[in-house]
Amino acid sequence: xxxxxxxxxxxxxxxxxxxxxxxxxxxxxxxxxxxxxxxxxxxxxxxxxxxxxxxxxxxxxxxxxxxxxxxxxxxxxxxxxxxxxxxxxxxxxxxxxxxxxxxxxxxxxxxxxxxxxxxxxxxxxxx
Numbered sequence: 001x002x003x004x005x006x007x008x009x010x011x012x013x014x015x016x017x018x019x020x021x022x023x024x025x026x027x028x029x030x031x032x033x034x035x036x037x038x039x040x041x042x043x044x045x046x047x048x049x050x051x052x053x054x055x056x057x058x059x060x061x062x063x064x065x066x067x068x069x070x071x072x073x074x075x076x077x078x079x080x081x082x083x084x085x086x087x088x089x090x091x092x093x094x095x096x097x098x099x100x101x102x103x104x105x106x107x108x109x110x111x112x113x114x115x116x117x118x119x120x121x122x123x124x125x126x127x
Contacts, residue, residue, distance in 0.1 A: 001021070001120060001124070002021070002022075002024065002026070003025055004026065004086065005027050005030055007024055007026025008026055008027040010022070010026070011066050012066055014074055014075065015069070015070060020074045020076075020124055020125075021075050021076075022076045022078070022120040022123060023076070023077040023078070024077075024110055024116075025078070025086055025110060026086075026091055028086075028090050028091060031058045031059075031062045038055060038058070069094065069095065069096075069097075072095070072096065072097030072098045073097075073098075073099075075095065075099065076098065076099040076100070076101075076120060076123040077095045077098050078116050078120070079091045079095070079101070080105065080106025080107060081102065081105065081106065082107050083106065084107060086108065088102075101116060
């Protein structure tokens with residue numbers, strides 16, 4: 001289960017391992033989206049700590065992109081039309097045939113995640 005970039009990685013893992021995945025407002029092309037962030041950055045939870053995001057990181061993301069989900073039955077996607085960071089239409093187009101919960105509103109962080117958790121855990125056979 002992963003949200004945003006975590007959803008991107010969950011897709012990559014599900015394709016490699018053949019396991020199920022729950023995608024929460026998943027990033028589809030993070031290399032494209034993050035290319036403008038190259039440089040020194042601060043950690044969101046501790047602005048005093050810094051890291052460098054460089055072109056090699058972008059290239060690494062490119063190699064991990066999944067152009068098409070191979071077996072839609074392995075996926076459950078929760079996509080919020082109100083996501084202010086990622087385009088819900090791109091997420092939807094990348095998820096044809098998957099179990100889907102398309103939220104009319106919502107936001108990038110899925111601040112109402114607790115309302116979707118039972119469905120996600122049920123999909124993963126964890127309840």
